[in-house]
Amino acid sequence: MNPTSIVRAVLDADPDALVVSSLGTATSALRAASDDGPHLYMGGSMGTALAVALGVAEKRPDRPVLALLGDGEALMGAGSFWSLAGLAPANLLAVVLMDGHYTITGGQQLGVPGAFGPVAAALGLATATARSHEEITGHVRALPRPAVLEVRYEDRSWPGPSPFVDAPVVRWRFEEEASR
Amino acid sequence: MTWQATLADALIESGVEVAAWVPDKRLAPIAQRLTERGVPPRTLTREEECFGYAAGYRAAGGMPLVLAQCSGLGNALNAIGSLVIPFGLAFPVVLSMRGTLGERNPSQMPLGRSTVATLEALGVQPFALRDPADAARYAKGAVNVAEGARVLAPILLEAELDL
Numbered sequence: 442m443n444p445t446s447i448v449r450a451v452l453d454a455d456p457d458a459l460v461v462s463s464l465g466t467a468t469s470a471l472r473a474a475s476d477d478g479p480h481l482y483m484g485g486s487m488g489t490a491l492a493v494a495l496g497v498a499e500k501r502p503d504r505p506v507l508a509l510l511g512d513g514e515a516l517m518g519a520g521s522f523w524s525l526a527g528l529a530p531a532n533l534l535a536v537v538l539m540d541g542h543y544t545i546t547g548g549q550q551l552g553v554p555g556a557f558g559p560v561a562a563a564l565g566l567a568t569a570t571a572r573s574h575e576e577i578t579g580h581v582r583a584l585p586r587p588a589v590l591e592v593r594y595e596d597r598s599w600p601g602p603s604p605f606v607d608a609p610v611v612r613w614r615f616e617e618e619a620s621r
Numbered sequence: 622m623t624w625q626a627t628l629a630d631a632l633i634e635s636g637v638e639v640a641a642w643v644p645d646k647r648l649a650p651i652a653q654r655l656t657e658r659g660v661p662p663r664t665l666t667r668e669e670e671c672f673g674y675a676a677g678y679r680a681a682g683g684m685p686l687v688l689a690q691c692s693g694l695g696n697a698l699n700a701i702g703s704l705v706i707p708f709g710l711a712f713p714v715v716l717s718m719r720g721t722l723g724e725r726n727p728s729q730m731p732l733g734r735s736t737v738a739t740l741e742a743l744g745v746q747p748f749a750l751r752d753p754a755d756a757a758r759y760a761k762g763a764v765n766v767a768e769g770a771r772v773l774a775p776i777l778l779e780a781e782l783d784l
Binding site: 459461481483484485486487488489490491492493494495496497498499500501518520521523524527528608609611612615616619620 | 638639641663664665666667669670671672673674675676677678679680681682683685699700702703704707708709710
């Protein structure tokens, strides 16, 4: 599994979702996997992607919402896992891409335990860990929302497309998608 | 009716659908009124998160509000600078001012003193509310700026107000 194939498996299992991706790997992988679909790609604001997804989920409770988060990014905004449990939107799944590295800044290792699943469980959130495409498909379909899905992988090949997105264009395309 | 209730009512009547905040004593009367009017503020863990939440809510087609103490602006700068502004995800903000006339806490002074300069350095125009009689006009004006002009619209609750 690599980031692009992981994100493709997530999208295939939840094809109607509104999607928010964190900066760096998650945004590049989502661009590659969706052929530049109308998603809310973060160009920066490290640590805010899950909070953004919470806002999307609360405005559109009738739509499934996915937050695709790098593990380093998710740590910077770790308080949002508490907010996910507090607000408990019934349409939001947070997927943490866990390779244990800060890829966009040059591949430095995380300095803390990547314990997203155990933390989510302690918060009363549904959680699971996937290590294959088949497990991703099964968990994305089966996990009750809100939930946190850990995806653990080792192939850290860069997805390809630039993560430096054209912000107004991203916003406009996402607004169109979210108005459906 | 208090000016805080007038402000909250005018924000709702102008189209605000949801609010996010980190609790603050000076903002509490506004939050209380929002709750009474069916818009209970979402209590999040950090001001940066409130701006992220509001950006997402706005991108999905809604009109959010952020309530924060001015010291929380410091916690939110990256969300404002690399998400809210470049993406054009505008909404009204109510900032309660600390570190200004009457402050007794030394730790509040630096960020209170630099709030306006910080906003202006980011290109964000602050609207300083000093007269309680202006509450409704400022609330409507801030929503207009966010909705129409599509820029962040912070109302500063200044020391002249009875907070």
